[in-house]
Amino acid sequence: MKITLISVTDDITAFGLRSISSYLKKAGHSVRMIFLPQPFYKGQLSAKYPDNIIDEAVNLSKDSDLIGISLMTNHFERAVQITQNLKKHFDIPVIWGGIHPTVKPDESLEYADIVIIGEGEETLQDLTSKIDELHKVKGIYFKDTSGKIVKNEMRPLICDLDTIPPPDYDIEDHFVIEGNKIYNMNVPLFRKYLARTYKPDTYYTMATRGCIMNCSYCCNNFYSRYYSEQKKFRKRSTKHIIDELKAILKKFDFIKVIAYSDDSFFSISFDEMKDFCIEYKKNIGMPLQIPGVSYWNFSEEKLKLCLDAGLERIRLGIQTCSERTNREIYKRNVSNKKLLDIIKTIDKYKSLMEPPMYDLILDNPWETDDDIIETLTFLIEIPKPYHLSLHSLTFFPGTELYERAKKEKLIIDDLNDVYRKYYCDFKRNTYLNNLFLRFWLWNIPKPVEKLLINKTLISTGLYRVTNLMINFIRLIELFFKGLKSLFRGNLSSIYSYLLERINTYRITKSLYKTSRKTAKK
Ligand code: SF4
CATH class of the missing domain: 3.80.30.20 (tm_1862 like domain)
Structure with a gap:
């Protein structure tokens, strides 16, 4: 089978997904991995992908028999975005796995066709041979033709971890976001991501x-x-x-x-x-x-x-x-x-x-x-x-x-x-x-x-004065740091700092607005 595995987390080490890939390869499947890291901070609360990245990921997945997406809670919206776009273009089964689908299977099945509960290696491998007999696959939830959620028997944890080959680092089958495009992974790119x-x-x-x-x-x-x-x-x-x-x-x-x-x-x-x-x-x-x-x-x-x-x-x-x-x-x-x-x-x-x-x-x-x-x-x-x-x-x-x-x-x-x-x-x-x-x-x-x-300092409100002093010293410290960077011609560190401050401000403001809106509701 041709399988595409997509990682939407920010960390390209993605140990779980790489292990699944190795396990499937060992069983004779052809596996392509797409890594879509996108830092969660920097002012992007939902951090969705630009349209062209989605188009490229969809295009790369088009010849697959199965598509697996691994996600944690913070990356839920990204997984939804990709899944909806994949579904718009073709009828390939999309399977979600990872901690979020495991704890929120019903919600995940609003988007994915199948959800893997718990560890994915054995379950996904089993699924490849029983794609038309889903009720026989332990460790999955799926929707039947009437739209009812079917909860299969749980699959036990894998006892012998030596049965799983080491994580897949065959970078020639891997793709990764770089700038505004998805590229075939190569050593310099891999090294660049590790440096993060x-x-x-x-x-x-x-x-x-x-x-x-x-x-x-x-x-x-x-x-x-x-x-x-x-x-x-x-x-x-x-x-x-x-x-x-x-x-x-x-x-x-x-x-x-x-x-x-x-x-x-x-x-x-x-x-x-x-x-x-x-x-x-x-x-x-x-x-x-x-x-x-x-x-x-x-x-x-x-x-x-x-x-x-x-x-x-x-x-x-x-x-x-x-x-x-x-x-x-x-x-x-x-x-x-x-x-x-x-x-x-x-x-x-x-x-x-x-x-x-x-x-x-x-x-x-x-x-x-x-x-x-x-x-x-x-x-x-x-x-x-x-x-x-x-x-x-x-x-x-x-x-x-x-x-x-x-x-x-x-x-x-x-x-x-x-x-x-x-x-x-x-x-x-x-x-x-x-x-x-x-x-x-x-x-x-x-x-x-x-x-x-000191508790008196805090209970009497005097801490506001010390806080002001701390922030003032912090400001002076930053000023001298900035000056030092300026003299060294290191303008990029000043730029990064300002960008980070602006983004932190944006996030805080946005969170504040959201919580006020929710509170009003
Ligand atoms: S259960 Fe507690 S000790 Fe274990 S990994 Fe989680 S936080 Fe750490």
């Missing part, structure tokens, strides 16, 4: 799938309930992982860093970690980046193994240091003492790696100022330097927090309040959120930091 990630020339992959935790805001919260009887966390064998890396390095000799984007890489056992690290050091020996570190899977012994293998950066999910929020809202049973112990352990090895990255979630409507101050107080106590990855709490469908937010009418309109919300766009204009940035980016003496979060 944290570090240029980094190869991103995954060694595991799933997570045993079920934090109330995370997609694993849905999976833990949906697959309640199954083992959620699964790992590829070391040989499978190393073979993938060897093949990739042979193909793309410019790769200099290997990064894992697993949900919980550190959940593998000590012995598995040891095995991986020994083989990695022996066969790959490149700088290594690992996120997926959490309070419940961290151990100093595993960290030491990774450092010996070349670990250059670690990323720890903290989310909040309000023990109440962690316990009562996020379902994360962790004390600040435990978090502090982990951070101090990481700090012991700071000379061997880059400053660690800590994930935090802001804009939680159920957090009080006291909760936020608890997190800021924690930041004052931990060793610097560190990087913060700050997110705005987003109520993704399928999670417990989505249901709670719906019930409490915090979500009035899914499209505007959730799908179009960019989870990195936290509110920058609140005093306490501003302090997260300042504590991270400025070297403020501890006593001053403590003063800035």
Whole structure:
């Protein structure tokens, strides 16, 4: 069969879709992949594609027997746009897969012909041979001839990840947006897209799938309930992982860093970690980046193994240091003492790696100022330097927090309040959120930091004065940065900064208008 797989996410690593492609190719199908990354920020709330891009994607797909589109919630409108245009031109079955169709199958079937629930490799392969007997394919929902939604039996998670070949990087069968056109992928283009990630020339992959935790805001919260009887966390064998890396390095000799984007890489056992690290050091020996570190899977012994293998950066999910929020809202049973112990352990090895990255979630409507101050107080106590990855709490469908937010009418309109919300766009204009940035980016003496979060300062409204002072210093800082760029002739950085400010202003204004309109309704 000829199959076209379309990725509408902003990240061309698209691990899931590439795995499906490899799986289908192994079964003898011909697969073409089209990557349509389009940054979600930069003033584009819905970030739809220009007409000519849609026309080109439609044209490229015209000889397909099946078209698969993988999407997350934020890319819903793009998937709708492409699907509607594909349907306008031909009658090829369009299948949606990914986390959004999995948690919102009924809504997805308003546009797609078939929806894959859960992991797609086995389901799509099964579907290719039973396209006229859809009721026999486990793990799909579809509409029958009367328009009624048929919900087939669920397909279990794939237990043995080694049955899936490594992700498809046969770039000759791949296409990607570049400027205002879609081009055949080539090495310079591929490299250019990789450079958009944290570090240029980094190869991103995954060694595991799933997570045993079920934090109330995370997609694993849905999976833990949906697959309640199954083992959620699964790992590829070391040989499978190393073979993938060897093949990739042979193909793309410019790769200099290997990064894992697993949900919980550190959940593998000590012995598995040891095995991986020994083989990695022996066969790959490149700088290594690992996120997926959490309070419940961290151990100093595993960290030491990774450092010996070349670990250059670690990323720890903290989310909040309000023990109440962690316990009562996020379902994360962790004390600040435990978090502090982990951070101090990481700090012991700071000379061997880059400053660690800590994930935090802001804009939680159920957090009080006291909760936020608890997190800021924690930041004052931990060793610097560190990087913060700050997110705005987003109520993704399928999670417990989505249901709670719906019930409490915090979500009035899914499209505007959730799908179009960019989870990195936290509110920058609140005093306490501003302090997260300042504590991270400025070297403020501890006593001053403590003063800035003084409760009297906040309750009496005096914080407005300090906020003004902070913003004034920020303005001066920006002025000198701009001046420096001007003297260096680096006009592009000034232009990018101004563009970003204008776009942020546009987004905020548009969100404000939308929420006012919705509130009026
Ligand atoms: S530990 Fe991380 S990946 Fe696991 S459920 Fe919580 S947020 Fe999700």
